[in-house]
Amino acid sequence: MKKQFLLFAIAAVLTGYNASAQISLTTLNDFQDGTTQSWTSVGAGTNPLNVADIGHLGAGDNALVVTSTGGIGPNVNLVIQNNTAAWTGNWTTVGVAYISFWANNVGANPVTLRIGVDGGGGQFSSTNGVTIPAGSGWEQINIPVQSGDFTADGGTNIANTLAATTAVRILNSTLPSYNGESASATVQIDNIKPGNVPLPIVLSYFRATAQQNTVNLNWATQSETQSEYFAVMQSPDGVNWQELTRIKAAGNSKTLKTYAWKDVSPVAGDNYYKLKMIDREEVGSYSMVEMVTIRGLNTSIQGLxxxxxxxxxxxxxxxxxxxxxxxxxxxxxxxxxxxxxxxxxxxxxxxxxxxxxxxxxxxxxxxxxxxxxxxx
Structure with missing residues (x-):
């Protein structure tokens, strides 16, 4: 028995086998320990910083600050990577369907965030990126990471990469790329985690902006599976909600789809908006809540x-x-x-x-x- 155990131990060392070296659906990088939790910049760039009280939950919530300079030299591309056991291994067996994180673009330029993976089949980048405008505020990002969601960037077999992943990246690039692109950017990132249930609708963003006495609502989806419609919900206080309209969804899509609707009769003062996303099984999920204040040219506003x-x-x-x-x-x-x-x-x-x-x-x-x- 001892001899057999010794042989197994030697084989484990020689093959790099580690029973615990595997991504888990409980993986969560929330940065509350004051470290970068093994997320590093690629190459000679400056590593991300862990900064207290700037996370999407506000005071008491830590987040990473990731910067790139653009131009020539180190740190020109915004790319962070994790190649520890918490993020490597067989993503397919575990059932990783998407990567979720919060992002806040505090730089002067828009960024397009993607997921990059390296492994047994080479390097790949997510086909659809999520574009975040400058001064975006915190937005929750969900990027699908199954085999049909990637474009090769030197890789040959995405199935092999997802079955033996050695590194994962979050990067900025307008086109699919494992190495990102040169750009001046500063992005705050929080709560990075994998998800295992393919979402019927993967929402890229949902934004509400006031235009005089109307409100423009814009959103986009990364992918849709058996999606039926979006219900646009509005509330004057964030508690009592009403449905304003329904927008037909794409049904099935693996490409970026954009949607827009205008609320031509918002209430005076605060207006809260959210999307209720319904699939063909009548199962619903909700977006984040957006809020705008209307001080319309033709609206008499009373009160506070x-x-x-x-x-x-x-x-x-x-x-x-x-x-x-x-x-x-x-x-x-x-x-x-x-x-x-x-x-x-x-x-x-x-x-x-x-x-x-x-x-x-x-x-x-x-x-x-x-x-x-x-x-x-």
Whole structure:
């Protein structure tokens, strides 16, 4: 018995076998330990930084900051890689169907994020990338990673690569590429994890933007399987929702599909939007919630209003105030009023410097009411 065990141990060393060296569906890189959790920049580039309190959950949530310079020299491409046991092995046997993570483009240029894999069949890049505009705020990204979702970049057999994966990358490239492309970019990344259930609809993004007294809704899908329709949902308070319209889905698609719809009659003040995505089995899932504030040219707004919302400038305006006692709380109920600076704007308005607040959802409380706002 000892001899057999010794022979097995020697064989394990010679072949690189490790029973624990395998990706797991419980893998999660949330960066709460203060490290990069083995995500490194490729080549001679500067490794990503772990920064506290900037994650998609706001205060107390860590995230990676990944930068690239463009031009010539090290660090010109935005590419991070993980080749540890947590991400390598037989993705097919485990059932990895997509990679999910949160991303925030804080740079001056748009980025197109993709997944790259290397392994037994060579190097490949996800065919469809997710383009994130500059100043996007946090967006949840889901990228399919099954055999039909990749384009070869020097590789010969995607099935062999997914059966014996040796490295995974998150990278910026407008076209499928394992090595990325030269670009000046800064992206924050959080909560990287694999998923095992192929999603009927893999949503690339969902965005709501105000245009005078209307709201433009735009979204795109990475892939769709037996998808039926999108229900556009709206709420004036983020609690009570109504369906505004239904948009027919593509059905089955492995290519990027874009959709758009305009809400021509939003309510005055805050408007919350989300998508309900329905497949042919009448199974539904929801997108993230987007919020915009309407101060329409032809709309008389009464009561307490905060704008611009979402806020990218660091300056928040509050109108319709009768009580000057204002407080600001995080979504967890933490009072952060001391972190902002109040300036009188007029008799019933305030200008508030919120630059010291971490990105996230906040509530402004007064005797006139409560208003939510998002700080990017």
């Amino acid at each position: 209003v905060v704008y611009p919302n979402p806020n990218y400038t660091g300056t928040l305006y509050v109108t319709g105030i009768t009580d000057k006692k204002l407080k600001i709380f995080t979504s967890l109920g933490v009072d952060v009023t001391s972190q902002v600076v109040f300036n009188n704007y007029s008799d019933d308005q305030y200008e508030i410097n919120i630059q010291m607040l971490n990105p996230g959802l906040y509530y402004l409380n007064t005797r006139d009411g409560v208003r939510a706002f998002i700080k990017h």
